[in-house]
Amino acid sequence: MSNKMWGGRFSAGPAAIMEEINASIDFDKKLYTQDIAGSKAHAAMLAQTGIISAADRAAIDHGLDQVKSEIDQGTFTFSRALEDIHMNVESRLAELIGEPAKRLHTARSRNDQVATDVRLWVRDAVDDIEVQLTSYMEVLAKLALEHAGSVMPGFTHLQTAQPVTLGHHLLAYVEMAGRDRSRFADARARLNESPLGAAALAGTSFPIDRQMTAKALGFTRPMRNSLDAVSDRDYAIEVLAAAAIAALHLSRFAEEMVIWTTPFFGFLTMSDSYSSGSSIMPQKKNPDAAELVRGKTGRINGALIALLTVMKGLPLTYGKDMQEDKEPLFDALPSLSLCIAAMTGMLSEATFNEAAMKKAAGAGYSTATDLADWLVRTLGLPFREAHHVTGRIVARAVAAGVPLHRVPLAAMQAEHGAITADVLAVLSPSASVRSRVSEGGTAPANVRRAARRWLKSLAGSPGVGK
Numbered sequence: 118m119s120n121k122m123w124g125g126r127f128s129a130g131p132a133a134i135m136e137e138i139n140a141s142i143d144f145d146k147k148l149y150t151q152d153i154a155g156s157k158a159h160a161a162m163l164a165q166t167g168i169i170s171a172a173d174r175a176a177i178d179h180g181l182d183q184v185k186s187e188i189d190q191g192t193f194t195f196s197r198a199l200e201d202i203h204m205n206v207e208s209r210l211a212e213l214i215g216e217p218a219k220r221l222h223t224a225r226s227r228n229d230q231v232a233t234d235v236r237l238w239v240r241d242a243v244d245d246i247e248v249q250l251t252s253y254m255e256v257l258a259k260l261a262l263e264h265a266g267s268v269m270p271g272f273t274h275l276q277t278a279q280p281v282t283l284g285h286h287l288l289a290y291v292e293m294a295g296r297d298r299s300r301f302a303d304a305r306a307r308l309n310e311s312p313l314g315a316a317a318l319a320g321t322s323f324p325i326d327r328q329m330t331a332k333a334l335g336f337t338r339p340m341r342n343s344l345d346a347v348s349d350r351d352y353a354i355e356v357l358a359a360a361a362i363a364a365l366h367l368s369r370f371a372e373e374m375v376i377w378t379t380p381f382f383g384f385l386t387m388s389d390s391y392s393s394g395s396s397i398m399p400q401k402k403n404p405d406a407a408e409l410v411r412g413k414t415g416r417i418n419g420a421l422i423a424l425l426t427v428m429k430g431l432p433l434t435y436g437k438d439m440q441e442d443k444e445p446l447f448d449a450l451p452s453l454s455l456c457i458a459a460m461t462g463m464l465s466e467a468t469f470n471e472a473a474m475k476k477a478a479g480a481g482y483s484t485a486t487d488l489a490d491w492l493v494r495t496l497g498l499p500f501r502e503a504h505h506v507t508g509r510i511v512a513r514a515v516a517a518g519v520p521l522h523r524v525p526l527a528a529m530q531a532e533h534g535a536i537t538a539d540v541l542a543v544l545s546p547s548a549s550v551r552s553r554v555s556e557g558g559t560a561p562a563n564v565r566r567a568a569r570r571w572l573k574s575l576a577g578s579p580g581v582g583k
Contacts, residue, residue, distance in 0.1 A: 277481030
């Protein structure tokens with residue numbers, strides 16, 4: 118039996134394998150809210166332009182409301198034989214209201230219908246992610262303000278480099294999340310154009326009003342080219358790219374949290390709510406939530422690569438390959454949402470060990486640069502010469518097995534006779550961070566200003582205080 122929605126050309130139904138590979142209802146039923154909203158906007162426009170009657174529009178509206186109610190309540194029966202969400206909704210609508218349902222698809226194709234549905238779904242997902250990122254940034258900024266003066270080691274190559282503050286470290290992730298939020302906002306602005314009315318690919322001969330449907334669905338304007346409207350998936354790729362970068366940032370921080378919870382660092386204690394134990398080792402407390410954030414980044418990256426690969430060889434306009442756009446989106450964006458929620462929760466309940474961080478900040482000769490800077494600033498040495506003098510003093514400290522500030526003054530003077538006891542004042546980690554007053558530096562006063570600036574900027578943004 119041919120498909121009752123489009124099968125006039127066909128004398129036989131699809132093979133079982135064809136039905137299996139062709140059907141998308143198992144995943145695109147997620148679009149039912151957007152599909153029904155698009156159909157209602159389309160029906161309203163058809164009535165307004167005189168293409169269908171007001172009575173038909175009223176029947177369609179009432180029927181679509183009932184279909185949505187059935188799906189909301191879980192009483193709707195989805196059919197794989199009807200392939201997708203569009204035909205499932207339309208078929209049930211016909212059962213409910215009869216003849217008027219057959220007029221709904223006038224001046225519309227599944228090509229522009231699905232393009233509209235997915236844009237609406239992605240737009241909703243982006244809006245939710247923006248709220249979550251804002252909340253995440255607020256938690257980070259509040260912690261940064263609280264720990265503006267908490268000294269910790271800064272790292273390059275995961276080796277102790279120079280002392281910084283925990284607040285400064287946390288603000289680095291606020292900056293990253295701010296860029297992530299900006300990328301999503303930019304992508305949202307570009308995707309917010311309506312494909313509806315492009316029909317299959319060439320537009321339609323009916324006197325439709327695309328401005329009306331675009332406005333009804335919250336789009337800024339209709340897409341300007343009907344071929345582009347049905348074939349474009351740039352918006353999905355762009356949002357997935359933004360998601361992959363955001364996930365990368367979360368993953369980097371998650372990796373640090375995993376490292377910091379080890380007894381070798383001891384900088385961070387994760388709450389029990391975001392940890393798990395071992396089935397065999399009673400002492401274990403594992404940072405599983407952070408590890409899962411790190412792991413899910415691979416899925417999000419994979420979604421981006423999958424859709425890029427689908428689209429790379431497609432001619433204009435629509436090909437059934439493009440059905441493969443939905444599952445990567447439906448997996449990646451909820452995965453990112455879950456990762457942001459997990460990171461926000463972990464940070465909200467985490468405890469930082471300031472004593473352990475401060476002790477570690479003084480290890481590894483982390484104030485050697487401060488010594489070199491003192492030689493330049495106080496004795497007028499060229500920096501390259503100061504660098505070599507400091508390196509020799511560090512070698513003495515290593516040989517003696519003492520921290521830099523414990524190297525005897527006489528030993529320092531053996532490397533440069535003009536060094537005075539005043540140099541000892543710059544060799545503590547606390548003094549080091551206080552001296553880093555350049556714009557964007559780690560000085561506690563800088564950190565407090567930056568954290569307060571972020572909190573003021575975030576105030577009133579979606580998600581703050583929720």
